[in-house]
Amino acid sequence: MEFQPTSSFTFVLFGGTGDLSMRKILPGLYEAHRAGMLEASGKIVAVARHADDRDGYLQWVNEHVKAHVSTNGIDENAWSSFLERIEYVKLDLGKAEDFVKLRDAVQDLPGTRVFYLATGPSLFVPICRALASVGLNENARIVLEKPLGYDLRSSNAINDAVGEIFAEGQIYRIDHYLGKEPVQNLLALRFGNALFEPLWRREWVESIQITIAEELGVEARGDFYDNTGALRDMVQNHLLQLLSIVAMEPPHSMDSDSVRDEKLRVLRALKPIDPRDISKVAVRGQYHAGVIRGTSVPAYATEPGVKTDSATETFVALKVEIENWRWAGVPFFLRTGKRLADRVAEIVVNFRAVPHSALGSSALRPGANRLVIRLQPNETIRLYCLAKKPGEGMNLSSVHLDLAFDQFFKEGQMEAYQRLLLDVIHGRLALFVRRDEQEAAWKWVEPILNEWAASGKPKPYAAGTWGPAAASAMLAQHDTCWLEEEN
Structure with missing residues (x-):
């Protein structure tokens, strides 16, 4: 190569x-x-x-x-x-x-x-x-x-001070999830092919899930994490950036400002969270002692550097809506947490069921057609659909098509940091966060931060599980479930 x-x-x-x-x-x-x-x-x-x-x-x-x-x-x-x-x-x-x-x-x-x-x-x-x-x-x-600040005010203070010394075109705010190969392939699939674009809208998409789950706890970062929490550490940056990539309109080119302009439009179209509704659309949790892959792990509150009465969240699940023509009415479910059952980062696009099936009820179930973009640990893109089982009768079964890029391209995949470091050296800004994007993200999460700071403690969940039951109940209200719960 x-x-x-x-x-x-x-x-x-x-x-x-x-x-x-x-x-x-x-x-x-x-x-x-x-x-x-x-x-x-x-x-x-x-x-x-x-x-x-x-x-x-x-x-x-x-x-x-x-x-x-x-x-x-x-x-x-x-x-x-x-x-x-x-x-x-x-x-x-x-x-x-x-x-x-x-x-x-x-x-x-x-x-x-x-x-x-x-x-x-x-x-x-x-x-x-x-x-x-x-x-x-x-x-x-x-x-x-990251993290660039603790809230909108502190983020602006840092940006103002740095902006007095460096011009915006000199500043590269890094989010390594934007450098991952499947995220790049998502852009290629959406904007390089006619196949998905007609389906990539409210008429054909039932819901979208974005998950970043970790098996690890806070490790040696207890002091830092206890003053940060999952909403600041993961949602305000990684998850909202992935959401904007999934939901953005086609840019007129792939130059830095064209891409970032479209991401910004998504962030500004996020439906504001009414503090009175936060309990309905946001779940926060904190892990207690449990077992992960046969090993007992301690509760968050007993980790080094963490206050024993800490109300810091180690898990967040959110229902998000985008108020624009393409996505009106489609729920986006975001989820992240520490000490969960598996280490996985994925985007799940659930397409709507067919309006009528002559082949039985299996063709009408939600999720029969879906696209799963796995970011970690293994980077794959998989399209699920229904096919006839071999044998007598018209019995349908779920099958999948793997977009196996390694079978077509002999080059090894580039790690996210490698790609982003080369982009900095080359002066390419498209995969870095612009200040106005960052401000829009902070403005959207601040009502949640403020409400949680004024209210009670997070819901407990055992380490090694998928978080509080309330996160599953939130999806059940929309007749759906997290991907792992289907099995």
Whole structure:
């Protein structure tokens, strides 16, 4: 497979010894390097304070990154040449002279400068101001990780401060779900084929489910998570971004603003949540002790860093409506949670049953025709329909058609972070969140946040289950159920 390498670049990674850098960012850059997708002169400058020098940092990288490289394993020659790209600057964010040292380290390096802030959001503004103080904000790109703020007000405060230093076209707010291969294929299926577009509307779609479920708990992030919760951590960004991709109108082109304009229209068309109706359309839960795959796990309230009387939600299920011509009356069910029965992220499009069946009642049941887009753990797209069972009589059974891209394309799938990192280096903004998108999402979730802050505790659910029973009851009111409940 031949790739077009990037133009030259200097990639400056703040939080260079952090978990995100070790698990996602450096593995993504290594995979791009191994595939020949990075310009040979491009450099990676890691910024941290834990390692004393470059040798110490490279030892840290050797110990912590290799385990997170894809199933292709490590090519030792490629790994050695990848490490040659890496420089290191020991930096204390509280010392202005350290940013002078960073400027001196990068000023003679080639290409576009990318500053990736793999840090907590409280450091975004101080880092940006310090970069500007030494003139490193010009002709550069800045990548901001989520969460960007705690609510609309704090998000705007960060965006205002960063926007004084970097223009909107320089700011890349990352949401790695938008870089996943099946999400890209969803765009291709919808806008590259005539097959689905006539069906992709209220006349033919009964309901849509979007689920991001995790088996893991809060791990070592108890302090962070207890002040965040599932609504801020997953719904405001990942789930609403996926919703906007599913529901958007066809853009006139795939340039960055055309795509993001259409996503913004969806977010602005979300039916506002009336605080009096939140109990009907929103379910929050918190996991208690349970068993996952034969292993006992503790309750959320006993996790390190979590307050014993915490009212933070670890599960959210929502019924969402879009008030526009295409989707009026179609319920979108969003769900996310920790310590659930399985690790899965998927989009389920349930098409309406045929209006009349001469073949028996099975052709009239909901979900007989559906499209399931699996984002993780295995990335697939599967179309379900009915077919006749072999033998006597006209007996129907559900069958599926797999869109097996790996059977047609010999290239390996690109990981989400790898794709997004290359997009930053190339200057492509389409898969990154624009400020007005982010504001629209915060405005929509804020009534839920405010109501939950003023009301009682989340509903309990046992770890290893699919969340509170109320989440299933919410769907039952619409004569449907979550995909796993059908079996």
